[in-house]
Amino acid sequence: MNYLGFSLRNNLFVAPMAGVTDRPFRQLCKTMGAGLAVSEMVTSNSLLYGSAKTQRRANHEGEVAPIAVQIAGADPRMMADAARHNVDRGAQIVDINMGCPAKKICHVMAGSALLKDEPLVGRILEAVVNAVPGTPVTLKIRTGWDKTNRNALNILRIAEASGIRALAVHGRTRACGYSGHAEYDTIAAVKAAASIPVVANGDITTPEKARAVLDATGADALMIGRAAQGRPWIFREIEHYLATGEKLPPPRVAEIHAILRAHLEDLYSFYGVDTGVRVARKHISWYTKGLVGSAAFRHAMNQLPTIDLQQQAVDDFFLALGTHGEHLSYIDEPAAAGFIDTDNSNPAWGGLAA
Structure with missing residues (x-):
């Protein structure tokens, strides 16, 4: 896929998720088939640039290009400064967060709270685009503030006029949080009216x-969030299915064990011992939830x-699952994708809205 001048493996993107899409997770998802991974949001408050958390979030050492960094804030000047700061440190795509529904973000009028102030949206977008000429700037939004105030089409027009190069739409309002079902009809309407991806x-x-x-939206790409937590191979599964119409078999126990162990090593190296x-x-917990004996395991492991x-606890748990050559079975229901044990006696984990 050609996206903003970059040649991507496919049109499957990892959604930016605070506390999740750190460098180890982004690299893992790209290895497992994602075409693009967007960083967890980085603050626009320059006073925090030197904090350990912000520095880790801006760490892209060894990461496969293109490097996409999401910035969050409500002040146009600060957002422009944040864009320049991150481009100077390797960002090749700057993404603006106007989709986060978290209360602590919305209470400072950032994230999806900005959708209530369309003139401010325009000022922020123009400031960021003008701050980093030559660097593609993208935007992530929700369909609106609440069900009576869906303004995604208005935001699209503002974004296009401001020079935004692509728009990601989470098919829920800010008020919906992660409840209910995604509004693919709204995304389809945005796509039909858009001149950008x-x-x-x-x-x-x-x-x-x-x-x-x-098929329902006509979208140029898909962005996957929570469904990839503990299941990064979802990207190769989707890639294969879109290309062939056939489903890959579930990963074997041995492979899941190996993926998790390698992920843990990256986390320990990236964060250090205590934080790691x-x-x-x-x-x-995400890798093991829904598997036989996982509740007791997670309680002890924590x-x-x-x-x-x-x-050692991870090794013992996976060895206890049985033959490492076995597959684990899945639930295919959209609201409850995840693992179940082979005799279907354990409930699967749900709530996987991205």
Whole structure:
């Protein structure tokens, strides 16, 4: 896929997720078939540029191009400065966050809260585009503030007039959070009116759903978020299905074990021992939730204080699943994609709206 002048493997993008899409996760998803991975959002507050968290979020060492960095804020000048700061440090695409529904973001009138102030949206977009000439600037939004205030089409027009090069739309309003179903009709309307690429986001949890969303919206690309947590191979599954119409078999136990262990090593190296162990816990939980004995395993694993103990617990858990050559079965329901044990006695994990 040619996207903003970059040749991508495919049109499957990793959604920016705070606390999730760090460099190890982005690199893993690209290895597993994602064409593009957008960083977790970086603050536009220059006072925080020197913080360990912000520096980690801006760390792209060894990352496969193109490097896409998402910035968040509500002040046009600060957003422009943030764009320049990140481009100077390697960003090749700057993405603007106007889609995050989190209360702590919206309370400072950033993220999806900005959709309530269309003139401010225009000022921010123009400031960022003008700040980094030659660097593509993209925008991620929701369909509107609430169900009676859907203004995605208005935002599209503002974005195009401001020089935004692509638009990602999560098919929910800010008020919806992650509840209900994604509004693919709204994304389709945006795509029909757009002169720039449109990326569809929301509830894309299986290869079949990916095909259905592309057909329903006409979108140029798909953005996948929560469905990739603990399941980064979803990108190769979707890529294969879109290309052939056939589903890949689920990964074998041995492969999942190997992917998780390699991911953990990257996390320990990236964050250091203490933070690495803490960050690893949520990823281990995502990889194992829904598998036989996982609830007791996660409870015990979350008490382990060291890398060695954490790794040993992971090894013991996967060895206890049985023959490493076996496949794990999946639930194909869009709202509950994930793992189940082979006798279907454990409920699968759900809530996978991107």
